[in-house]
Amino acid sequence: MRVALVLAGDIDSASGGFYYDRRLRDRLRERGHAVAVVSLPRGSYRERLAPNLRARRLADRLSGFDVVVEDGLAHPSVLAVNRRVDVPTVALVHMIAWRARAARRTTETDVAGRVRTEIGRRGVAAVERCFLRGVDAAVYNAETTRRDAAGLGGPDRYLVAPPAGDRFEPAIEASGIRTRARSGPLEVTFLGNVVPRKGLDALVGGVARLDPDEVDWRLTVVGDRTVARDYAQSVADAAATAGIDDRIRFAGRLDDEAVAARLRESHVLAVPSRYEPFGMVYLEAMGFGCVPLATTAGGAAEFVRDGESGLLASPDDPCAVARALRDLDDRDRLAEMGVAARRDYEARPGWPETLDRVVDFLETEADAAAAGRRKPREAEP
Structure with a gap:
């Protein structure tokens, strides 16, 4: 099978979606298929429309x-293309773009500015609707993503194949998780690009509400601070204003090791995103027995059991973040939740099993089209 993997930007970029793309590319090749990566421009939304x-x-x-797989991030670039392609097209949807855009915090204060923002969001939804209605099939990273796509007219043929969390394959016993839980200050880690959607400002607002005489905490921020420089600086300024900057370390981007x-040193992985379609980072942290403080906005609830293997907090709610961290400073509870998190991680399928399901799905689409049992959308003349 000859597969084109179409994406916006560099497949080696650091994000969960691109990591999924890389693993799929490699698994397809391991299964004997030829894969060509087709990289389209990644810039502003308007710039991504240019390939049309x-x-x-x-x-x-x-x-x-034989089959074209299109990372959903590239959706603005392939609208006109898909109307002309005469082989099956399969969307690989890591997130719903209009939901991600709606999760951004706007700095517009005047009515006209807010109207422009809303028009932009509706425009993205319209473009994404055209994309999802124009592909033959789809692979979704979460049931939540599938439901959102269905609301936009997503294809009837689909597969839900959530990311795995075994990138690091950590070896840790329950006894080690319990010992770590009862030692030192509460070690909290934020892991992700420092951008508004990830909610670092809500996390900093939450820890600022903790009484240091009651909860001894430390926060390490791991992630690129250059993607949204103004936002990153505003978060650092807020920490300084609150007088807690001595408890927060900005570590920048780190390699996998x-x-x-x-994560091996952390008690809590806190990423209170305004929208997190799946949240692979939560699952990866759970492999270390690290308790996820995840968001209710997106798909994390599909694998984080609130109050048992992690905690779910409403986005944009520093008070909810503070309450969750106070609860987790109960070290006995932290220990048992860490063990439960590790147990839930172990019950999840690994990358080979997940990706084999995707490869099987793509083979079915290509074989059916080749045999004439299923025709792709009619291409434009």
């Missing part, structure tokens, strides 16, 4: 494959 002006050229190229070392 060269749709016929790209469509001719993609029509030489350093990330694993940090």
Whole structure:
């Protein structure tokens, strides 16, 4: 099977979605399939619409494959392309773009600015609707994502294949989790790009509400601070204003080995995102017996059992974050939740099992089209 993997930007970029793409590319090759990565421009939303002006050229190229897999991030770039491709197209949807855009905090204070923001969100929803209605099938990273896509007219043929959490394959026993839980200050880690959607400001607002005489805590922020510089600086300024900057360490981006070392030392992984379609980072932390403080906005509730193997907090609610961290400073409870988190992690399928389901799905789509049992959408003449 010849597969084109279409995405926006560099497949080696650091994000959960691109990590999924890389693992899928490698698994397809391990299964004997030829994979070509087709990288389209990644810039502003308007810039990502530009490839539609060269749709016929790209469509001719993609029509030489048996199946075309399109990372959902590239959806603005392939609208006109998909109408011309005469082989099956399968969307690989890691998040719903309009929901991610709606989760951004707007700095607009005037009515006209807010109207422009809302028009932009509706425009993204309209483009994404066209994309999802124009593909033959889809692979979703979570049931929550599938439901959101269905509301936009997503295809009838689909597979839900959540990411695995075994990138680090940590070896830790229940006894070690319990021992760590009862030692030192409450070690909290934030892991992700420092951008508004990830909710670091709500986390800093939450720890600022903790009485240091009651909860002795430390926060380590792991993630790129250059993606949204103004936002990152505003969070650092808020920490300084609250007088807690001496308890917060901004570690920047770390390689996998350093990330694993940090999670091995952490009690809590706190990422109170405004929208997290799945939250692979929560699952990876659970492998270390690290208790996730996750968001209710998205798919984390599909694998984080609130109050048992982790805690779920409403986004944009520093008070909820503070309450959760106070609860987790009960070290006996922290220990048992850490053990439960590790147990739930162990019960999840690993990457080979997850990706084999995706490869099987793609093979079915390609074989059915080749045999004439299932025709892709009719391409434009």
